[in-house]
Amino acid sequence: MKHDGKQRLNLTVMALVSVYLILPLMLTFLYSLFQEWTSILPTGLTLRYYADLFADPGFYMPIVRTMIISTVPVLLCSLITLLAMYVVVVHHPRWQKIMQILCTVPYSLQGVILAISVLALYSGLPLPFSDRIAMLVCTYCVLILPYTYRGIQNSLNAINARQMIEAAQLLGCHPLAAYLRVVVPNLVSGITVSAMLSVSLLFGDFVVVNIIGGSYYSTAQMYLYKMMFRSGQQTSAMIVILFMLTLLISASVLLLQQQRQRNAQVKQEEADGIHTV
Amino acid sequence: MAYIQFEHISKRFGNNRVLTDISLTVDEGRLVTLLGPSGCGKSTLLRCLAGLETPDTGRIILDGEDITDKRPAERKVSMVFQQYSLFPNMNVYNNVAFGLRIQKMPRRQQQQRVEEMLAMVELQGKENALPRQLSGGQQQRVALARSLVTRPKVLLLDEPLSAIDAKLRKSLQQRIQQIQRQLNITCMFVTHDQDEAIFLSDIIHLMHQGVIEQSDEPIALYTNPKTSFAASFIGNYNVLNGTAFAQMVGDAMTPHDVAVRPETINLLLDAPENEPDRYVLPGEVKEFSPHGNVIRYTVRVGAQDLHADVLFRSFKLFHPGQRVYVVVEKRNCLRVN
Numbered sequence A: 001m002k003h004d005g006k007q008r009l010n011l012t013v014m015a016l017v018s019v020y021l022i023l024p025l026m027l028t029f030l031y032s033l034f035q036e037w038t039s040i041l042p043t044g045l046t047l048r049y050y051a052d053l054f055a056d057p058g059f060y061m062p063i064v065r066t067m068i069i070s071t072v073p074v075l076l077c078s079l080i081t082l083l084a085m086y087v088v089v090v091h092h093p094r095w096q097k098i099m100q101i102l103c104t105v106p107y108s109l110q111g112v113i114l115a116i117s118v119l120a121l122y123s124g125l126p127l128p129f130s131d132r133i134a135m136l137v138c139t140y141c142v143l144i145l146p147y148t149y150r151g152i153q154n155s156l157n158a159i160n161a162r163q164m165i166e167a168a169q170l171l172g173c174h175p176l177a178a179y180l181r182v183v184v185p186n187l188v189s190g191i192t193v194s195a196m197l198s199v200s201l202l203f204g205d206f207v208v209v210n211i212i213g214g215s216y217y218s219t220a221q222m223y224l225y226k227m228m229f230r231s232g233q234q235t236s237a238m239i240v241i242l243f244m245l246t247l248l249i250s251a252s253v254l255l256l257q258q259q260r261q262r263n264a265q266v267k268q269e270e271a272d273g274i275h276t277v
Numbered sequence B: 001m002a003y004i005q006f007e008h009i010s011k012r013f014g015n016n017r018v019l020t021d022i023s024l025t026v027d028e029g030r031l032v033t034l035l036g037p038s039g040c041g042k043s044t045l046l047r048c049l050a051g052l053e054t055p056d057t058g059r060i061i062l063d064g065e066d067i068t069d070k071r072p073a074e075r076k077v078s079m080v081f082q083q084y085s086l087f088p089n090m091n092v093y094n095n096v097a098f099g100l101r102i103q104k105m106p107r108r109q110q111q112q113r114v115e116e117m118l119a120m121v122e123l124q125g126k127e128n129a130l131p132r133q134l135s136g137g138q139q140q141r142v143a144l145a146r147s148l149v150t151r152p153k154v155l156l157l158d159e160p161l162s163a164i165d166a167k168l169r170k171s172l173q174q175r176i177q178q179i180q181r182q183l184n185i186t187c188m189f190v191t192h193d194q195d196e197a198i199f200l201s202d203i204i205h206l207m208h209q210g211v212i213e214q215s216d217e218p219i220a221l222y223t224n225p226k227t228s229f230a231a232s233f234i235g236n237y238n239v240l241n242g243t244a245f246a247q248m249v250g251d252a253m254t255p256h257d258v259a260v261r262p263e264t265i266n267l268l269l270d271a272p273e274n275e276p277d278r279y280v281l282p283g284e285v286k287e288f289s290p291h292g293n294v295i296r297y298t299v300r301v302g303a304q305d306l307h308a309d310v311l312f313r314s315f316k317l318f319h320p321g322q323r324v325y326v327v328v329e330k331r332n333c334l335r336v337n
Helices: A002-033 A048-055 A060-091 A093-108 A111-122 A132-157 A161-170 A175-203 A207-216 A220-227 A232-276 B042-050 B092-102 B107-120 B136-148 B166-183 B194-200 B218-223 B228-235 B242-249
Strands: B004-013 B016-026 B031-035 B057-062 B077-080 B154-158 B186-191 B203-208 B211-216 B238-240 B257-260 B265-268 B278-291 B294-301 B304-311 B323-329 B333-336
Touching: A002 A232, A048 A232, A060 A093, A060 A132, A060 A161, A060 A175, A060 A220, A093 A132, A111 A132, A111 A207, A132 A175, A132 A207, A161 A175, A161 B077, A175 A232, A207 A220, A220 A232, B004 B042, B016 B042, B016 B057, B016 B211, B031 B042, B031 B194, B042 B057, B042 B077, B042 B154, B042 B186, B077 B136, B092 B107, B092 B136, B107 B136, B136 B166, B166 B186, B166 B194, B186 B194, B194 B218, B194 B228, B203 B218, B203 B228, B211 B218, B211 B228, B218 B228, B228 B238, B228 B257, B228 B333, B238 B242, B238 B304, B242 B257, B242 B278, B265 B294, B265 B304, B278 B304, B294 B323
Parallel strands: B031 B186, B031 B203, B077 B154, B154 B186
Antiparallel strands: B004 B016, B004 B057, B203 B211, B238 B257, B257 B333, B265 B323, B278 B294, B278 B323, B294 B304
C-alpha cells in the first residue's frame, strides 16, 4: 500500500513536470495552425504558415548556417579539450586544477559581454583575427568550454586513464596513440552528452551571433527575430520547425549510440551462445 | 653476468627521497620479489625498470644493454598492475591481442598467440567478454595474458593480487609461479605481503625507506634476518635491544639487538632442567589470541613482553595470569643490527 502511494506520487510529479515542459510547445504549435485569431476563437486551422516558410528561398540558408555554426565549434572545442586533457593526464597531472578553473570561468561570462569584448579586441586586427566567422567560432568555443570539459572530465574520472596509457605504452604504443586508442573510446558517451548540450545551446543563440556575425552571418535565430515583426503564427511555425530539427538531431545521435551498444551486446550474446555450445 | 642490473639508483619526488643509491642484480629466469611496507620505494624501483619513472641518478642494464634512457615501449618489459588496467572498451581477445597489433603481427599469428595465452591462463571461451563482465581473478588473468603475449624479457608485477580475496589469491599465486616456471621468464614481483613473497620468490629484496635492507633466499631471510626491521617485518620476531635482553636472560651485555622468532619459544607449566644451550625464564601469561592454527601468547618475562606462537591444541591452553616457563634455545636468539 505504502509502495503504491509512493509510486502514485512519483507518477503525479512526473506528469506535472511533463505538462510544464510540453504545454508551451503544444500551445505554440496550436497557435501556428490558427488562421485568424481576432475574436475569442480562431476562425479556423491551416498549414499555410508552414507552406509559406518552406516556399521562402531565404529560409533554408539560415538553417544550414545555424547547423554549421552549432556543430563546428563543438567539434573544435571537443578536439582541443581532448588534446589538453592528454597533456594533463600523461604529462602534468598537477595541472588538472588549473585546467578546471580555466574551463569553469566561461560559466560566469555573459554572452553580450563576451561578444562585445571579442569584437572590440579583434575587429581592428588583420586577418584572420578580424574574420567575423573565425571570431564567432572561437567565441562559441569559449562559451561551450565548461560543458565540454565537464563531460570529458566526468568520463575520465570513471577510468584510470593514466595507468591504462602506461599499460599500453609497455605493450609498445606511443602515449598519444595509447590515449586515442585506449582512453578516448571510453569518453565517447561523455563527449556525446556534452556535445548535444553544446549544440542545443549554440542552436538557440541570438545575442552572440547577432553582435559578432551581424549581417555577415544570418542564422535561423536572426531569421526568427525578423519574422516576429511580420506574423505571430509564422513565428510560431518557425519555432516548431527549429524545435523539430533539434529533436531530430538529438534523437539521431542517441539512436546511433544505442544502436552501437545493441550491436555490441548482440555480438557478445552470439559469442556466448557459441561458447556455451 | 646478471640479467638485470640496477646501479646506484636514486629517486626523489620533490623533497621526498624515495630511492637511495639502490644497487641490485637479478639473474635470468628467476622470480625476484621486492618486499616492504607501503612507501618504501618498491613500486618506484619497478617503475624505473619499466621506464615509467626516470631515476635521478644511476643506470639500469637489461640483458647487457643500458636501458636507462629508453622509452617504455622500447624496453621489452611488461607489467601487470594492481588495478588490472584492462582496456574497458575492448573484449578479452582484443585486450590480449593489443600488443601484437602494435607490433603489426600477421592476423593468423596473432590469433594463434592469443589462443595460446588464453589457454595458459584458462580463459578459453571468454574471448568476447568485456572486462566488466569478468570477476577480479579473471581480469587479473587477462592482464597476465596481455603482458605475456608479447614475450617480454622481463615481467613486472606490481602488487597484482592485493585487490583479490585471500582464497583466490592463493590459487593465483600458484598460477603465476607455474607460468613463470613454464616460460622460464624473469619476473620482478612487488608485494607487502611476506607470505606471498616467501611462497613465490627465488630471491627476496626487503626494502625499507628507499634502501635495500636485506637480500636473500626466502628461508634464509626468514630464519636469519640481519636487521631489526627485517626481523620485525618478515617473521613477526620479538626484537629486544641488547641491554633489555641481557637483563632478561641474565647474560653479559651485547651491543646488538636480539631477535627471537615467536614459534621457537616453548611454554611449559613445570620448570624443565637447565641446559647450557637454552634459556629457561619464568614468566606470566598476559593474554592470548588465536591466529588460524596457532595461538599467540603474550608472556611477561621480567620487564619484557614476549610473543610466543603455539600450535592450537584446545587441551593445552594457557590462561592470562598463569605462571609459565619460557624456554628458548640460544641458537634461536639472533643478533641483528
